[in-house]
Amino acid sequence: MTAPTPSPTRVLVLNSGSSSVKYQLLDMADGSRLAVGLVERIGEEGSRLVHTPLRGGEKRVRSGTVADHAAALKAVAEELAADGLGLDSPELAAIGHRVVHGGLRFTAPTVIDEEVLAEIERLVPVAPLHNPANIVGIRTAMTLRPDLPQVAVFDTAFHTTMPEAAARYAIDVDTADAYRIRRYGFHGTSHAYVSRETARLLGKAPEEVNVIVLHLGNGASASAVAGGRCVDTSMGLTPLEGLVMGTRSGDVDPAVTFHLMRVAGMTADEIDTLLNKRSGLVGLCGDNDMREIRRRIDEGDQRAALAFDVYVHRLKKYIGAYYAVLGRVDAVAFTAGVGENAAPVREAAIAGLEELGLAVDADLNAVRSDEARIISPEYARVAVAVVPTDEELEIARQTFALVHDPAQEK
Numbered sequence: 517m518t519a520p521t522p523s524p525t526r527v528l529v530l531n532s533g534s535s536s537v538k539y540q541l542l543d544m545a546d547g548s549r550l551a552v553g554l555v556e557r558i559g560e561e562g563s564r565l566v567h568t569p570l571r572g573g574e575k576r577v578r579s580g581t582v583a584d585h586a587a588a589l590k591a592v593a594e595e596l597a598a599d600g601l602g603l604d605s606p607e608l609a610a611i612g613h614r615v616v617h618g619g620l621r622f623t624a625p626t627v628i629d630e631e632v633l634a635e636i637e638r639l640v641p642v643a644p645l646h647n648p649a650n651i652v653g654i655r656t657a658m659t660l661r662p663d664l665p666q667v668a669v670f671d672t673a674f675h676t677t678m679p680e681a682a683a684r685y686a687i688d689v690d691t692a693d694a695y696r697i698r699r700y701g702f703h704g705t706s707h708a709y710v711s712r713e714t715a716r717l718l719g720k721a722p723e724e725v726n727v728i729v730l731h732l733g734n735g736a737s738a739s740a741v742a743g744g745r746c747v748d749t750s751m752g753l754t755p756l757e758g759l760v761m762g763t764r765s766g767d768v769d770p771a772v773t774f775h776l777m778r779v780a781g782m783t784a785d786e787i788d789t790l791l792n793k794r795s796g797l798v799g800l801c802g803d804n805d806m807r808e809i810r811r812r813i814d815e816g817d818q819r820a821a822l823a824f825d826v827y828v829h830r831l832k833k834y835i836g837a838y839y840a841v842l843g844r845v846d847a848v849a850f851t852a853g854v855g856e857n858a859a860p861v862r863e864a865a866i867a868g869l870e871e872l873g874l875a876v877d878a879d880l881n882a883v884r885s886d887e888a889r890i891i892s893p894e895y896a897r898v899a900v901a902v903v904p905t906d907e908e909l910e911i912a913r914q915t916f917a918l919v920h921d922p923a924q925e926k
């Protein structure tokens with residue numbers, strides 16, 4: 517008699533961005549990581565792959581042009597195979613894909629078939645920087661492992677609980693409905709994970725707390741989470757609305773668009789590129805990396821100081837807005853690259869909000885750590901926290917749960 521084959525527990529997570537692919541291989545038996553990596557500057561000069569095996573072996577860097585996302589995924593598959601963790605492994609249970617725009621239809625993780633892919637494709641016009649890359653990732657993974665469940669975890673899913681008052685734009689209802697123009701919100705996997713982790717940090721259940729989550733990465737968004745449900749978020753039809761970002765403007769008067777068409781003769785595509793790629797921090801001062809901006813400010817650079825001030829001013833406005841939306845706030849949580857690392861951003865965004873019960877302790881704010889932590893003083897009514905996000909772990913969990921218990925798919 518042969519022993520029963522244990523069911524596979526590993527999940528590969530692919531997070532394909534406009535010019536990068538982040539990936540992690542996790543073992544969901546214990547949630548541990550076997551390998552993590554990143555391919556960056558895809559299609560540009562100086563592209564490189566950084567692969568880190570986490571159960572023995574050295575970090576490896578591959579430099580040289582990676583022409584497109586398909587080539588990037590082939591290289592990722594090769595690196596994993598070199599560690600004996602290839603995509604052909606029988607221990608792989610599923611591949612989980614971050615998909616940025618799922619419209620209104622996808623409110624939960626979904627096993628991908630041709631029909632689901634067609635719907636993701638249909639949403640390309642409202643996520644032009646993200647959905648095409650997600651589709652290539654899915655197609656390539658399907659070709660490499662046609663037998664394996666491929667699961668989509670949508671950025672928009674967590675925000676589908678927003679009430680109509682928050683999700684509706686105040687434009688003609690028929691036009692809005694005909695073109696499905698409404699506020700969808702993004703980074704939902706991160707907002708869900710971080711709001712839950714914040715509750716845990718406070719020693720409470722998610723249902724008991726109201727949290728403002730500030731996801732400040734290259735893309736940035738804020739959300740108001742009441743008892744574990746999203747009630748408002750700063751991104752809208754596309755990931756352009758809301759906060760000032762690395763290269764995106766966030767909120768602008770929509771009249772800017774037709775004004776530029778009329779007076780500057782710019783096309784819709786040129787304005788799209790302006791607002792998505794040549795605005796935000798990079799548009800204001802030429803740099804989109806907060807580390808570089810802080811360095812320039814320390815040297816007395818006025819443009820960098822202005823970029824920082826515009827960024828923080830917008831952030832503070834959203835904290836105030838979501839405070840009002842929630843009525844009672846238990847915590848404000850900073851996360852993602854800027855939120856987790858840039859103490860000056862946290863300090864400046866919370867400064868002056870003592871009347872709202874918000875304050876930051878300078879010593880606690882200066883601590884560098886990978887752990888979730890509170891940075892407000894003991895006396896403060898509202899906790900201010902730094903809560904590292906982990907989109908890949910959350911995608912792996914949702915993917916594995918769906919493969920094990922398909923009944924939860926909506």
Ligand SMILES: Nc1ncnc2c1ncn2[C@@H]1O[C@H](COP(=O)(O)OP(=O)(O)O)[C@@H](O)[C@H]1O
Pocket residue numbers: 732733734735762804805806807852853854857858
């Ligand atoms: N030590 C740091 N200090 C300040 N900002 C940082 C630091 N490390 C990263 N960042 C910021 O985080 C950004 C990247 O955030 P991340 O969440 O990784 O973005 P994304 O996932 O959207 O690519 C960088 O562009 C940079 O501005």
Ligand SMILES: CC(=O)OP(=O)(O)O
Pocket residue numbers: 533616646671702703733734735736755
């Ligand atoms: C939706 C979005 O803005 O994602 P990212 O921050 O990865 O660009």
Ligand SMILES: [Mg+2]
Pocket residue numbers: 733734735852
């Ligand atoms: Mg990100």
